[in-house]
Amino acid sequence: MDKTLKRGSLEMIAAMLISGTIGWFVLVSGQAVVDVVFWRCLIGGALLLLVCSALGLLRGEWLGRRMLALMVLSGVAIVGNWLLLFASYSKASIAISTAVYNVQPFMLVGLAALFLGERITWAKLAWLGLAFLGMLAIVSAHGEAGTAGDNYLLGIALALGAALLYALAALIVKRLTGTPPHLIALVQLLTGVLMLAPLASLQLPEQTQAWASLAALGIVHTGVMYMLLYSAIQKLPTALSGALSFVYPIAAIFVDWLAFGHRLSPLQWLGVAAILLAAAGMQQGWSLRRRRVAAV
DSSP: OOHHHHHHHHHHHHHHHHHHTHHHHHHHHOOOHHHHHHHHHHHHHHHHHHHHHHTTOOOGGGOOHHHHHHHHHHHHHHHHHHHHHHHHHHHHOHHHHHHHHTTHHHHHHHHHHHHSOOOOOHHHHHHHHHHHHHHHHHHHTTTSTTOOSSOHHHHHHHHHHHHHHHHHHHHHHGGGTTSOHHHHHHHHHHHHHHHHTTTSOOOOOSSHHHHHHHHHHHIIIIIIHHHHHHHHHHHSOHHHHHHHTTHHHHHHHHHHHHHHOOOOOHHHHHHHHHHHHHHHHHHHTOOSSOOOOOOO
16 A cells, blocks of 8 residues: 555544544533534634635635525535434434435435436336345334433434535535545635524533533644545545545444443344445445356
């Protein structure tokens, strides 16, 4: 493995490990979801503003009306995605919410077919079917000892809504080809600040633990994570970056177990495995058909 590929892989793994701890910081902060997302946008946006300024990205050529409108629209979807996903953590547990959230690639495929005319292959439909069976396994586990939270099904619904909003944001970002990703992230975060300012309490938490959690979410889980992620994506082939992205849900499942003692039931494990396998198969372009062996 050459140095560029190795560095990109390490950056991607680091970004996914950081993402895997987001749920822990959200719950430990003890703040309302709206306040958590607002401070994440404000702190992370301030950091990315400095980065974009230092890189010379704040230029008019990337901030035309159409491009800016698309970035703002994607920001609305991303912020809505965070609100729903963070709200789902206390309902269905971090592990289950993260697993369900990983159906987003299938939603993106459906939206791309609907709005961009992209063709859905039989292989993609097969992986979608497997992911759906995984979802049924997770939902049917409602009421078992392994489930967490008082509103398990609501938590799953929130995670699905978050996945749909993320897929919408990704579909919009597809139209921003050539725009620096750091700048897109900055506009998304500033959009979040403007969206949530009227709804957030705008008061700094008094507890040191809460403030430290919010600062970490803004600086580490937003500013640093975005920079690691975008740097890795620029260095890695799409297949490898897609494969390494599954470090995120695995890390989240272990964080949920170690920090909160949430253990998945066998049926939930089966559902999680089915969803992650299906998402990996679709992202990597695996075929379910046997390859023909050439005759000797």
